[in-house]
Amino acid sequence: MRSSNATFDTANALDYKSPVYLVHFDGEIIDYANRKVGQANHVVKLFVDKVTGLTQKVTPEEGKATIGDITITLLDMEYEITALLATDTYYFHRRKTTVKAGYMGMTEAQMLTILTGWVTDIKMTGDLAAWEFTITDPQKWLQRKIFRGAESATVTIQGNPINIVLAILTSTGEGTNGDYDYYSSSVGLGIDTDYINIAAIEAVRDDWYPGDSNYMKFSITKRESAKDWLQNEIFKVLNIYPIVDGDGRFNLKPVKPPIASRDMVQSLDEDTIIDLPTYDMNLAALINEVEVHYDHDGDDYATQIFYIDSTSLNNRGPGKKPLTIKSKGLHTSHAPASIADRASDICQKRKAKIFGRWSTPPIKIDCKAFFSRWLSDPGDQVPVTHKLLPDLETGVRGLTARRMEITNRPIDWINGVVTFNLLDTGFGKGRYTAISPRMTVVSGVSVTQFMVSSADGVKFEEGWVIDIYDAGMRVQAANLEITSIASLETADFEDTADVEFEDTADVEFAESTGYIITVGSTIGATPSVGWVATFSGYGNCVTAQQLYCFLYAAGHGMTAADLISP
Numbered sequence: 273m274r275s276s277n278a279t280f281d282t283a284n285a286l287d288y289k290s291p292v293y294l295v296h297f298d299g300e301i302i303d304y305a306n307r308k309v310g311q312a313n314h315v316v317k318l319f320v321d322k323v324t325g326l327t328q329k330v331t332p333e334e335g336k337a338t339i340g341d342i343t344i345t346l347l348d349m350e351y352e353i354t355a356l357l358a359t360d361t362y363y364f365h366r367r368k369t370t371v372k373a374g375y376m377g378m379t380e381a382q383m384l385t386i387l388t389g390w391v392t393d394i395k396m397t398g399d400l401a402a403w404e405f406t407i408t409d410p411q412k413w414l415q416r417k418i419f420r421g422a423e424s425a426t427v428t429i430q431g432n433p434i435n436i437v438l439a440i441l442t443s444t445g446e447g448t449n450g451d452y453d454y455y456s457s458s459v460g461l462g463i464d465t466d467y468i469n470i471a472a473i474e475a476v477r478d479d480w481y482p483g484d485s486n487y488m489k490f491s492i493t494k495r496e497s498a499k500d501w502l503q504n505e506i507f508k509v510l511n512i513y514p515i516v517d518g519d520g521r522f523n524l525k526p527v528k529p530p531i532a533s534r535d536m537v538q539s540l541d542e543d544t545i546i547d548l549p550t551y552d553m554n555l556a557a558l559i560n561e562v563e564v565h566y567d568h569d570g571d572d573y574a575t576q577i578f579y580i581d582s583t584s585l586n587n588r589g590p591g592k593k594p595l596t597i598k599s600k601g602l603h604t605s606h607a608p609a610s611i612a613d614r615a616s617d618i619c620q621k622r623k624a625k626i627f628g629r630w631s632t633p634p635i636k637i638d639c640k641a642f643f644s645r646w647l648s649d650p651g652d653q654v655p656v657t658h659k660l661l662p663d664l665e666t667g668v669r670g671l672t673a674r675r676m677e678i679t680n681r682p683i684d685w686i687n688g689v690v691t692f693n694l695l696d697t698g699f700g701k702g703r704y705t706a707i708s709p710r711m712t713v714v715s716g717v718s719v720t721q722f723m724v725s726s727a728d729g730v731k732f733e734e735g736w737v738i739d740i741y742d743a744g745m746r747v748q749a750a751n752l753e754i755t756s757i758a759s760l761e762t763a764d765f766e767d768t769a770d771v772e773f774e775d776t777a778d779v780e781f782a783e784s785t786g787y788i789i790t791v792g793s794t795i796g797a798t799p800s801v802g803w804v805a806t807f808s809g810y811g812n813c814v815t816a817q818q819l820y821c822f823l824y825a826a827g828h829g830m831t832a833a834d835l836i837s838p
Contacts, residue, residue, distance in 0.1 A: 273537050274517075274647045279382045283375040284644045290376040291643070293323050293685070294383060295344050295405075297391075298368035300356075304346055311379040319353065321345040321402055323371070323685040326387060328409070328516065328650045330679050332527050332695075333559070333595060333630065335507030337514045337650070339415075341408040342371060342387050345397065353403045357394070367391045369407045370520070373646075373685075384647075388467070388520025409516040410467045414499035419492045420458040427459055430489035433506045433601065434477035434524070440498065441468055441522065461498055469521040478746040480526050481510060483796020485749060486618055488601030491570065509599045509618075511625055515651045525651045527625065538648045539673075540641055541657040546689065549639035551661055554695075559630035560584035561594035564619045566602035573598065577616070579623045584631035595626055614793075617751075634696035637661065637676060643688035652678045653697055709820075710806045714786065716798040721790050724805075729757055729787025732805075737812050740795050743802035749795040751812050756790035 276284070283289055294305045294316070303312060306320040328340035346353050357363045369391055374383030393406035418440055419427045429436055438452040443460025447453050450465040490505070507513055512526045538544075560581040565573035578594075602615045637656065648654055655673040662669055676694035683690050711728035732738070734757055740749040789805070807817055 273652055274384060274649060276384055276647060277382055279378060280374065280384060283378065284647070286375075289643075291685070291688070292374045292376060292378065292383070293320050293344075293386075294372040294374075294380065295320060295346070296370045296372075297364065298370075304344075307376060309374075309380050309383075310377065311381065313380055317349075317352075319346045319349055321347050323386075325406075325683075326685075327680060327682045329693075330513050330515070330650045332511075332513055332677065332679070333508075333626065335503045335509075335511070335513045337411070339408060339411045340387070340516055341389070341392070341406050344369075344371065344405045344407065345402050346405065347402045348396075357403075364391050364394060364405070369405070371407065385519050387516075409520060410463065410522045411499065411514060411516060413461055413463050413467075414497075414502065414514075416461055416498055417495045418459060418461060418498045418501065419495050422492045422494055427492040428490065429455070429459070429492070431487065432477060432481065432484065433486055433488045433510060434473060434481055436488065436490075436601075437502060437506060437524070438468070438470065438473060440502065463522070467521055469517055469519075469523040472517070473524050475746070476512065476524050476526055478742075478748075480512075480528070480747065482746070482748045484794065485796060486510060487614070488599070489603055490601045493570075505599060505601055508597055509602065509622065511622060513651070515649065517649070527629075537652050537654050538645055539655045539657065540639065540645065540676075540692065540694075542659065544641050544645055545658065546640040546642060549637050549658060549661065552636040552638075553664075554633045554636040556592060557630060557633045557636075558584070558588055558591035559595050559626055560588065560591055562623050562626055563594050563596045564623070565596070565598040566600075566615055566619070567604055568600040573600075575604065575615075577619055579627075581627045581631040584627070591630075595630075597622065629698050634698065636696070637692075637694040639692050639694070641690045641692060643690060645690045645692075646681075646683050648678055648681060648690075648692075650678050650681055654678060654692075654694070656694060710804055711789070713799045713801060713803040713805070716800055716803075717788065719794045719796065719798055720792075721788055722795075722799040722803070723760075723786050723788055726759075726786055729759075729789070732757060732789070733816065735814060736817055737808040737814060738791070738805045739808045740799065741804045741806070742800070743804075745804070748797065748799075748803070749793070751808050752791040752793050752795070754789060755792045756788070758788050758790075760786050760788065 290307065292305060292307045292309060294303055294309055296303045296314070301314050303314045303316045304319045305316050306318060309316050322345045323342065325342040326340060328338055330337045348354055360367065367390065368388070370388045371386040372380070372383040373386050387407060387409060389407040389409045390412060391405055392408040392412060395404050396402070397404060435452065439455050440460050441463050442449045442452045442465055443455035443457070444453055444462040445455070445457030449462060450470065488506070512524050515523050515525050517523045562579040564577045564579070565575070567574040602618060604615050653675050656676045657672050659670045661671040663671055675697045677697050678692055679695050680693035681690060709731035711724040711731060713722045714725060715723040717723060732754060734754050736754050738752050738754060739747060740752065742748050807813055807820070810818060
């Protein structure tokens, strides 16, 4: 959902309102609108005749998103737009353009950005009275080729896959375009960091794919389309897809359960839905077979795994075709991914997510809503409530706060109607959080060891499965088995020459004080003071852990009061 402000929210909630659209071409001192704009940044002429478009369709299971665009029609009053085009050598082709929306009485600062992109098409209307400008979002740059020159010299890239994405997007070969500009110009796209939401993408990495947890290594021998390569080799494998945010910046969105206290969304119900929605059981979307290919040796994939959801297959038959994932970046043998079963674990988790959503086909709902809902973006998961929509699990009519993912959202800017294509997520049946013991790191030892207090150490047992979070509660490693819990007196320290205890003034190293926790897989980095370990998800925990209470909060949003943990 797009961020807004109090003034915009108040106007957007009114039953009667008059939209204002503003167009700014980069470098120009005159802007164009359909109505008067208060306290505008430039001189504004009322030449905007209409606004159409802004469609971006996402295909979550494939890691794909279409390139979005919007068309602005400007009246050629006294041939001013014709004269404007003539001032530019390329007649405004590829000119950066910003389109904003607001309501009558707003200042420009209170308006929201619809799209920031580039002019990719210009034509005149049929009556030759106006010009139509098509502005395309930053994904247009992804149509370029990357790994240029790989035919003559193999290109090798490796590391955290989200870092690889950022490096491909930004690299110029000069090292001047942000922190990830470290590939040669022939490998990357050199997109200015202003058009990429770096901080948000880093948060996706730190929360869901930290450190070396999804390490990849590629050896590339031919040039590739950036869009196709990223979608097939990284996005589809990781279960994420690209989006363009409200400020026109490239971003990534993981397919994950919504966290109500953090993920702001608009709801759809009988007060906001126009006419009757359509309901489709979407049986053609069935996926109960998955093929995963990895360990590419330069010629072919050495490892192929075929997964079947036998319950779904026996009761529903096969889907149209198996979902096929081919990754040249996932390997069993490349360090640090050579940790036993790392690649197969990634495949297992990906398979589980696919079957969890698609082995019972997700219902599909299409509806039209009032204009106020346009702040919802493709990829948002919105609660849908409607008394006439069937709930097949209970056998009655009426859906309540069913979590649906927006896969497409065309907007009729003239008539003030938003069309939604919605796909069931399976997340709407409740929210989960574990009431788990926790232990806080008082000192890091290595990538597999850390020290906690005596009070914390006795809460856990060997063989239990934990997740590790940094001080900002971002996931650093998941599903780690505790292989040893030992007092300082008996602990077997690993790489003791590298141990540097932090904040020693606050830690007493008596024989009975503190425990060294050892885990079976790398955390990705040596834990720092203040990092936290808690239970992993319910399905990953051993039987003894599952005896603890796992809170299931159905039908309402999580609040601070729900997050009960020692």
